[in-house]
Amino acid sequence: MATLTAHRRFQRLAILAFVFIIITYLLLDRVPRHGRQPASEYVRSSFDWANRRQKHAILESTMVHLPDGIIRDLPRIQHEFSKDEPNEAHNKTQRQRQEAVRNATRKSWDSYREYAWGSDELAPLTLVGKESFSGWGATLVDSLDTLWIMGLKKEFAEAVDMVATIDWDNSTATSCSLFETNIRYLGGLLATYDLSQEEVLLQKAVELGNMLYAAFDTPNHFPANAFDFEDARDGRLVADKREASAAVGSLSLEFTRLSQITGDPKYYSVIDNIKTALERTQDTTTLPGMWPTYIDLRNGFLVTEGSYSLGAMSDSAYEYLSKMFALLGGLDPTYEKLHIKAMETVKKHLLFRPMLPDIYPAVSPDILFSGTALSNGPTVELWPDVQHLGCFAGGMFALGGRMFHREDHVTIGEQLARGCAWAYDAFPTGVMPEVSRIVPCETADLAPCNWNESRGRKDEDLPKPFSGVQDAQYLLRPEAIESVFILYRITGKRDLLDTAWRMFNSIVKATETKFAYSAISNVQAGGGTSKINSMESFWIAETLKYFYLIFSEPDVISLDEYVFNTEAHPLKLPKAAKR
Numbered sequence: 001m002a003t004l005t006a007h008r009r010f011q012r013l014a015i016l017a018f019v020f021i022i023i024t025y026l027l028l029d030r031v032p033r034h035g036r037q038p039a040s041e042y043v044r045s046s047f048d049w050a051n052r053r054q055k056h057a058i059l060e061s062t063m064v065h066l067p068d069g070i071i072r073d074l075p076r077i078q079h080e081f082s083k084d085e086p087n088e089a090h091n092k093t094q095r096q097r098q099e100a101v102r103n104a105t106r107k108s109w110d111s112y113r114e115y116a117w118g119s120d121e122l123a124p125l126t127l128v129g130k131e132s133f134s135g136w137g138a139t140l141v142d143s144l145d146t147l148w149i150m151g152l153k154k155e156f157a158e159a160v161d162m163v164a165t166i167d168w169d170n171s172t173a174t175s176c177s178l179f180e181t182n183i184r185y186l187g188g189l190l191a192t193y194d195l196s197q198e199e200v201l202l203q204k205a206v207e208l209g210n211m212l213y214a215a216f217d218t219p220n221h222f223p224a225n226a227f228d229f230e231d232a233r234d235g236r237l238v239a240d241k242r243e244a245s246a247a248v249g250s251l252s253l254e255f256t257r258l259s260q261i262t263g264d265p266k267y268y269s270v271i272d273n274i275k276t277a278l279e280r281t282q283d284t285t286t287l288p289g290m291w292p293t294y295i296d297l298r299n300g301f302l303v304t305e306g307s308y309s310l311g312a313m314s315d316s317a318y319e320y321l322s323k324m325f326a327l328l329g330g331l332d333p334t335y336e337k338l339h340i341k342a343m344e345t346v347k348k349h350l351l352f353r354p355m356l357p358d359i360y361p362a363v364s365p366d367i368l369f370s371g372t373a374l375s376n377g378p379t380v381e382l383w384p385d386v387q388h389l390g391c392f393a394g395g396m397f398a399l400g401g402r403m404f405h406r407e408d409h410v411t412i413g414e415q416l417a418r419g420c421a422w423a424y425d426a427f428p429t430g431v432m433p434e435v436s437r438i439v440p441c442e443t444a445d446l447a448p449c450n451w452n453e454s455r456g457r458k459d460e461d462l463p464k465p466f467s468g469v470q471d472a473q474y475l476l477r478p479e480a481i482e483s484v485f486i487l488y489r490i491t492g493k494r495d496l497l498d499t500a501w502r503m504f505n506s507i508v509k510a511t512e513t514k515f516a517y518s519a520i521s522n523v524q525a526g527g528g529t530s531k532i533n534s535m536e537s538f539w540i541a542e543t544l545k546y547f548y549l550i551f552s553e554p555d556v557i558s559l560d561e562y563v564f565n566t567e568a569h570p571l572k573l574p575k576a577a578k579r
């Protein structure tokens with residue numbers, strides 16, 4: 001081995017040091033420091049929706065402004081974790097579980113980045129990109145705040161660079177869904193802007209907000225959910241005669257936040273009009289207090305149909321009521337009234353207690369489910385059909401219960417959240433199906449009942465008391481863990497953490513593929529026999545985020561500082577003057 005003279009050694013060291021400094025400088029420059037990395041290059045969309053001439057313009061004079069006044073100090077939502085006994089073992093378990101969730105997220109993200117970069121979804125079995133939401137990159141935008149919250153900074157910076165180039169006027173389809181575009185894209189951009197203050201995300205949110213605002217350029221200013229780009233440009237949209245209540249009722253949080261951030265009242269104004277219609281019709285339906293799953297918007301918000309649920313097509317219309325109250329700083333009492341009335345009707349007509357079999361007698365769990373009510377006015381019939389989508393209801397009851405001093409609703413929320421978690425445990429994969437039917441108790445006031453073999457014995461292959469499975473799939477959905485997460489933050493009950501961990505491991509076991517995670521066709525069948533080539537953007541946006549947050553310190557995205565939109569994007573709440 002040759003030895004160097006002192007002089008040459010010094011020279012080499014100097015060169016090495018110089019190279020090291022340059023590399024460090026270059027590397028540091030690319031890693032965001034407190035979100036202040038060099039700004040991503042903003043590429044403007046090709047059509048300027050802000051200056052599009054409106055056909056049915058809303059006059060400046062009739063525009064409704066955000067309520068002003070002194071922000072109300074809302075009741076504390078979260079359990080006071082700081083008063084709990086410090087516990088080293090608990091902290092250690094939390095950190096380990098959190099890391100496992102972060103690993104699953106990184107695996108999902110890395111494969112999306114590798115095989116489907118810029119596409120809406122990764123097809124997890126064939127490893128190709130899939131365009132299901134206009135091709136703007138649904139997973140890309142939907143995952144932004146998850147990456148931020150998990151501290152995946154390199155991934156975040158790269159994603160923001162890509163988002164900065166999205167052209168909303170270059171779609172893979174001729175139309176988009178106002179609802180889906182609002183909750184996934186607009187919600188994702190606004191929440192991530194709230195967290196990171198990345199200017200380009202706000203620029204993209206405003207562009208998109210201005211585009212979606214055109215959905216309200218209809219003869220009666222109710223929105224057209226089927227957003228045909230050509231028709232929208234030409235002012236030819238009309239609201240539907242049969243629109244899902246969720247589609248019209250779940251725009252309020254995002255549009256309100258956009259008005260709050262930009263100071264432009266137009267977004268808020270159009271959704272306040274929907275609130276007025278909800279208020280006007282709430283007591284006039286065949287199930288007063290609730291709105292039917294489908295509403296006739298074209299003819300002025302007619303509510304004549306007779307089917308009601310907290311599941312598909314209506315879910316987030318209810319979810320957004322109490323959250324709007326919070327986002328407006330408690331300054332619009334209408335939302336409290338709408339929420340409480342709706343929840344009382346849900347309690348009376350949709351909730352039911354399952355008839356639990358004698359294999360659970362020792363400590364029969366205190367659980368409830370939410371079904372579907374059919375009403376023609378005089379008679380109301382309960383269909384005890386349980387949708388995974390409806391599992392968010394536990395969180396909704398508990399959150400509103402805390403907010404409006406209704407601890408009885410917090411209790412119902414816990415019973416519902418524990419119901420869905422129990423249904424996970426009931427199936428061989430440890431995951432509950434998309435839609436199933438459960439034999440209910442026939443007691444009054446949701447009281448428990450004894451097992452009755454002649455009512456309960458229906459299908460030998462199903463766990464008791466399930467009497468049918470209409471849709472056996474699990475699509476990587478978040479609603480069950482969402483409610484368990486909210487209940488943990490509200491009650492501080494630590495057994496919910498073990499419940500969440502059990503759910504996480506069951507989901508991973510049933511859905512993990514070599515490169516990512518996939519929906520499964522049947523929660524009954526064990527093993528890897530039933531994978532479906534689908535991983536929708538809500539897997540990273542919602543399911544993994546809620547799992548991560550339940551294992552995080554409770555001040556990470558505190559429920560006293562944020563409300564989640566229905567795609568798990570946390571929007572910042574206004575602060576009362578002194579808190």
Ligand SMILES: *[C@@H]1O[C@H](CO)[C@@H](O)[C@H](O)[C@H]1NC(C)=O
Pocket residue numbers: 086087088089091553
């Ligand atoms: C556990 O974590 C909490 C929250 O960070 C902290 O207040 C507490 O002191 C920790 N306890 C122990 C024993 O480490």
Ligand SMILES: *[C@@H]1O[C@H](CO)[C@@H](O)[C@H](O)[C@H]1NC(C)=O
Pocket residue numbers: 096097099100103
């Ligand atoms: C997470 O991934 C890292 C790196 O692959 C690994 O070392 C660690 O053990 C994983 N943690 C858990 C909890 O799975």
Ligand SMILES: *[C@@H]1O[C@H](CO)[C@@H](O)[C@H](O)[C@H]1NC(C)=O
Pocket residue numbers: 135167170171
């Ligand atoms: C539209 O987007 C696709 C990718 O989704 C891209 O390949 C194409 O060049 C874009 N077209 C225009 C006109 O920008």
Ligand SMILES: *[C@@H]1O[C@H](CO)[C@@H](O)[C@H](O)[C@H]1NC(C)=O
Pocket residue numbers: 452453454455
């Ligand atoms: C059990 O259910 C059957 C059929 O619905 C009913 O006739 C019977 O009265 C029930 N038994 C009890 C003890 O409630």
